[in-house]
Amino acid sequence: MNDDAFDCIIVGGGIAGLSAAMTCARKGLKFLLVERGSFNGAKNVSGGVLWGTRLNDLVPNYWEDDAGYERFVAHRRLTFLDGQSAFSVDFKSAHFHERPYTGLIVLRARFDAWLASKVEEAIAESPWPEDSLLAPDTLVTDLVVENGVVVGIKVGEEEFRARAVILAEGVNNLLTRKAGLQTGYVAADHMATGVKEVIKFKPGVVEERFQLAEGTGLTNEFVGFASGGVEGGGFLYTNRDSLSIGLVLNMKSMRENLGADKKIYDVLSDFKTHPAVRDMIAGGEVIEYSAHVVSTGDMRVMPKELYADGLLLAGECANLLLNSGKAIQGMDYAMESGILAAETVAQAKEAGDFSRNTLKLYREKLEASYVMKDLRRFQGAVKFLHNEAMFTKVPAVVNEFGRSFFTVTNEPTEKVPTLLRRAVDKHASLWEMIKIGIQGGRAL
Amino acid sequence: MSRTKISERLGLVRYRNQGRHDAKPHITVDTAICDSGCPHQCTTYVCPANCYTLNEEGKLRFQFEDCIECGTCLYACDQGAVTWNYPDPETGRGVEWTFG
Missing domain, CATH: 3.30.9.90 (D-Amino Acid Oxidase; Chain A, domain 2)
Structure with missing residues (x-):
């Protein structure tokens, strides 16, 4: 391998890619991050909440900076709607004010651009201030593969070489597919x-x-x-x-x-x-x-493996996202997997081996982390949310009950068990609701 | 209350190479497949940018200019009619979010 090769090329400047880049800079790796948008965040959309506290490891005391987030989460609400009513479970707590915050509301075009500016600072302090780069406006058209080993990327006619490539290209994972890690039609x-x-x-x-x-x-x-x-x-x-x-x-x-x-x-x-x-x-x-x-978090659509010789998958190109009903966790999984992927590349450099024998450590790290543990633990919740009653009958019953419970008239009033029973009978069956209750209890 | 028109919504979107009339399409659709055997033609109602429409003769038509690269058609089409790529930063079109 020639000397101008990078230790690592990262494809995609979203949260997975930038977290990997930050880790590469801190670990003293020479890396290139390519992003097809004109700036990091230009192509990214999320709801979105970044859950967890990991950002504080990447950018310590980030709240002292003019950080790129909008607000920290201090108040959460889950609302059941029918056509006229809204019945909410609402939780607000001063505990949420403790730092590091456990949830940040973000707009990605702002947040990712801010995180990229922090990576630039880390590059300046790394052993490769002139050689490690964030390159926007760069569309990767293919991977360079030699003897079954990924050794770089193609940008049109140009080739860039690296000892390892981290794909962080997002859910529309064209390169992941080209690498043969996700084959066939991904079910809608x-x-x-x-x-x-x-x-x-x-x-x-x-x-x-x-x-x-x-x-x-x-x-x-x-x-x-x-x-x-x-x-x-x-x-x-x-x-x-x-x-x-x-x-x-x-x-x-x-x-x-x-x-x-x-x-x-x-x-x-x-x-x-x-x-x-x-x-x-x-x-x-x-x-x-x-x-x-x-x-959605259904593990059946995940790529068959998260690494190959010279290649690692981080973030949503590996379908690392979980909607358990409690929260949609995607950006924190991207951050965690990006960090772990880059740590694995640093280990591979130390070992002088970028084959799957070393890169499989990434899988082990991810399995040991909360990402894969939660993904596995909450597959039942993912299936549970597939249940049609969850977005039709359940909200109808909840609001029917709410209306009868919260409405005060000048007529004799029934007690709660009767009101509940009536609400269930009007929109569903008792057995159906009991079943959902049990399934939901198990799922969460 | 009337629903917001999609043209009004897309009017808020910033695109790259917006003035360019020879932009290269990043998605191609084999509309013969859509018109002959597709049981749902769902792209005409699941595409958030309304890039897939039916013309007066009921034939499916696709335009890439309004595409916001969301990827919905990449997954929603189960008939193999959609060839999906990312737009080239120089010669293509594609979206540029202000907020995201």
């Missing part, structure tokens, strides 16, 4: 599309409307009316002076339930008309509309 049943709007308000409105103290933010997920009969749910997150509002909709269910008179973006329009949602977004101006495919 295990994939979803997120559609989203960013709605801007005058300064101060978001804090006042959502009762947010300095820097704190609200995450609100919705099931029921939100997804208009399609499997999936809605979300609303508070940014600095805007809201992110959107839906995540299962692709197979969209195929079966939408049509010419109700297209994907119409579901978003309808969601915004719900009385409870309408009040939250009133007076705002839509400033961006976006969409992106998102994995």
Whole structure:
């Protein structure tokens, strides 16, 4: 291998790629990160919340910086919707104010660009300040493979060589497929599309409307009316002076339930008309509309392996994402896997062996981490959320009960067990609800 | 309340090479497959940028100019009609998010 080869080439400047890059810089590796957008974050969309505290390891005390996040999560809400009502489980706690924060609301074009600026700083302090690079506007067209070993990337006619390549190309994983790690058609049943709007308000409105103290933010997920009969749910997150509002909709269910008179973006329009949602977004101006495919966390669509000779997969190109119903975890999995992939490359350099014999350590590290442990543990939850009743009958029953319980009239009143029974009988059967209760209990 | 038009939503999206009329398509669709045997033609209602439409004769038409590279059609089409690539930064089109 010639001397101008990199220790590592990273494909994709999202959170997985940038986390790998930061780790490479800290470990003294000479690396190249290529990003097809004109800046890091230019092509990235998320809901989105970055869960967990790992960012503090990459950028210690990041909150002292003008960090690229919007707000930290201090208030969480899960809302069941029928056509008229909203029944919420709501949790707000001063514990969430402790640092490092456990959830950050982000807008990716801002956040990723900020994280990239931190990587640039790390490069400047690394042994390779002139040689390690973040290269935007660069589309990788293929991998360079020699004798079954990945030794670099192709950018049009040009070749760049490295001892290892980390793919962090995102869920639309064309190179992962070319490398033969994910073959065949990826079933629409295990994939979803997120559609989203960013709605801007005058300064101060978001804090006042959502009762947010300095820097704190609200995450609100919705099931029921939100997804208009399609499997999936809605979300609303508070940014600095805007809201992110959107839906995540299962692709197979969209195929079966939408049509010419109700297209994907119409579901978003309808969601915004719900009385409870309408009040939250009133007076705002839509400033961006976006969409992106998102994995659901079903492990059946994961690539058959996460490494090959000279190659590692990090982030959502490996379908490392989990929607357990508790939270959608994708960006934290990207961060964790990006760090572990780069650590493995550093170990491979020390061992002088970039074959799968060393790179398999990546698999071991990931299996030992919370990423694979949770993915395995919550497969039941992923399947549970597939249950049609979860986005139809359950929210209907919950709101039927809410209406009867919270409405006070001048008639004699029934006690809770009777009200519950009536609500169940109107929209489902008792047995069905018991079954869902048991399944849900097991899944979570 | 009437639904927001998709043209209004896409009007908020920033594209690369927006002024360029000879931009190279990054996605190609074999519409003969869509028109002959597809049982759902779901791209016409699951594409968030409405790039897939039916013309007056009921034939499927695709345009890449409004594409926001979300990847939905890459997964939603189970008939093998969609060839999906990323746009070339120089000669292609594609999206550039302000917020993301």
